[in-house]
Amino acid sequence: MPPKLAIKLSAIVGSYILAGVFALAAMPQFKVQDEETLSGAIESIQEAFKSEGNATIILPAKEQRHPWSGFFAVSSVLFAIAGTGGLVWTLFGKPETSLSISFLPPAVLPPSPEAYSAPSYPSEVQQQWNSTSEPDPVPPVSSKPESSSHQSFQERRQQLFDKLVQSPQSWILQLLEATPLLIWGEQQSGKSQLAQFIALLRAIFIDHNLEANDPQGHINHWSICFSLYGSSFNYAAIDRRIQAYYQRLTQTPPCPTTSIWDDCTHYIQHCPSQKIGDLNFIKSVASESQKKAEFPILISQGRPQTALGESWEIQEMLENHFIQIRLSTQRSATGKAEPAGRGWLKGLINDSQGKPEELEIEIPRWMQASYLLDLFPELERDCARRAMDGKRDFEGFSPPAPSRVSDRATEIATSLSQRLQIIKLFIQLQQQDFNKEQTILHIWNIVKDRSQQWEDASAMYDRMLEEYKDFIESKKSLDELDRWERS
Missing domain, CATH: 3.40.50.300 (P-loop containing nucleotide triphosphate hydrolases)
Structure with missing residues (x-):
């Protein structure tokens, strides 16, 4: 029997039991004496003394219930109503519904972690996250996941699935x-x-x-x-x-x-x-x-x-x-x-x-x-790269190789053609509605963090945005950019 149904039936039976107890408590009547009945008893005794033959002494009394009998009667009725209402709801009421996870999409977590593979990441990222150590027991859900750098992508994915499937969510x-x-x-x-x-x-x-x-x-x-x-x-x-x-x-x-x-x-x-x-x-x-x-x-x-x-x-x-x-x-x-x-x-x-x-x-x-x-720090880099690929519809430009921004600034200064290529790419990214983080990732392959690389890239982004604002907003021809830069 489901726990909720057992609790409901226990409440119904308890209501009927309490209704019966209070009903029995309200039923007894008691004999009591008051001034009227006492005066009648005295008169009966006096007549008995005056009588020369056998006399009967009458001691009258009034019947009265317990002072709390009214409360007991009302309580009995209320408990009887509650029990009857619960019984009717159980038999004829709308059944409770709850979400079941008996069905799961076939693409989600096959039984064996070896049956699926993680998304492809750069080799250094894979080496960082792949480990032969055994996964820890599933910790309680908290506002911040515990460090899991020693666990593989598959182990952490299984751990997340277990957390969700065992939680109210x-x-x-x-x-x-x-x-x-x-x-x-x-x-x-x-x-x-x-x-x-x-x-x-x-x-x-x-x-x-x-x-x-x-x-x-x-x-x-x-x-x-x-x-x-x-x-x-x-x-x-x-x-x-x-x-x-x-x-x-x-x-x-x-x-x-x-x-x-x-x-x-x-x-x-x-x-x-x-x-x-x-x-x-x-x-x-x-x-x-x-x-x-x-x-x-x-x-x-x-x-x-x-x-x-x-x-x-x-x-x-x-x-x-x-x-x-x-x-x-x-x-x-x-x-x-x-x-x-x-x-x-x-x-x-x-x-x-x-x-x-x-x-x-x-x-x-x-x-x-x-x-x-x-929990999945490598996810941000992978999704961001895929996002860049999805928006790469501008003359086939590919991002330059990763390097420090300060080094790239030197390279651009020494090569006008490369400088124009970077500027064209920057303007086209802005015209394609790229935000700051996406633009820097695409051009310089740097993810937002607290490093000096990010600070340098952010400063260069701001300078280029201000310098080429007219080209971005008016969507001028890039041929004009060539003439403007060479002049």
Whole structure:
């Protein structure tokens, strides 16, 4: 018998037992004397003394219940009602539903770690992470993973899987191949963080390509693992990515793609292809994404029906074609909005009538992208390189060989042709909406950290951005750059 059912039946039986005890306590009656009955008894005695024959003495008394008998009677009725209500709910009520992890995508963690291989990383990275030592027992989930530099990629991946499958957050494993996904809620409810966490899990377990489209990407924090488009409200760039999404639907890409679309309800107002009504991106996601290796995650500020409309068609589309996660916020002691750590998941399972169930979920603080990147530090470099490859559509330029930025500055100063090549590459990366971290990684092969290399590269990036700002913003011909530099 399930523990919850046993507890429920025990409560029902206990209610009936208490109802019977209180009923018995309220039943007894007692004989009591008062002034009226005592005066009657005295009169009966006096008459007996006056009588010459046999006389009967009568001692009258009143029947009375216990002072608490009313309380006992009411308590008995209440416990009887509670027991009956619990019995009716158990027999005829709606059965409780809970997420089961009995089904897992076949691509996720085969039984033997030797049955799969980690993503390909440079040899020095592989040597750093491969080890013959035995993995530690699975530690409790914490806000920061313990150091695991002695464990291989496969061991750490198995460890992460075990943590999730044994935790109350095991429901997230069923989102690895669930599509399409819609995350919505108030501002500061943790929507972008949860979307990044799910996407990175897909990259770890199923080797997904990652992409993020966010008109507020200059404000929100996105890991370098994502190809980021649309920052500073550049809806034209997002519109180009929508076109690329449609193009992928007609092809068979080598790897599945998880694309995140933040503020998706605003696209219809600002993206050219959506404003003229040629293509309806959200409807396409609902109906076509499952046919190809596309796993879009849509993010909406507030209730999506408010922006999309309250029509029956919109309601039916969101209700039956999207897996929805609704997040909530809470206020700190000073009134600051912050994630409440809870939400509601709808559409992953259906009830007996085929309607989507809504289940409450918990989202602890450790479920953030930073947790996964601390556990898999090599993931950031690999995803960033793949992101660069995905955006490499500019005259076939390849990044220069790795070296210190100070050395590269000397090389550029001594070679005008190489200098022009680097400048052209820099301008084209900016026109392709690369951010600072992605540009530096692509040109100088340096990942953001606290090293002097990064400081030098960051300073050079800022100087070049200021110097060639006109070329970037006006998208002038690169032939003009040649003439301008040589002059």
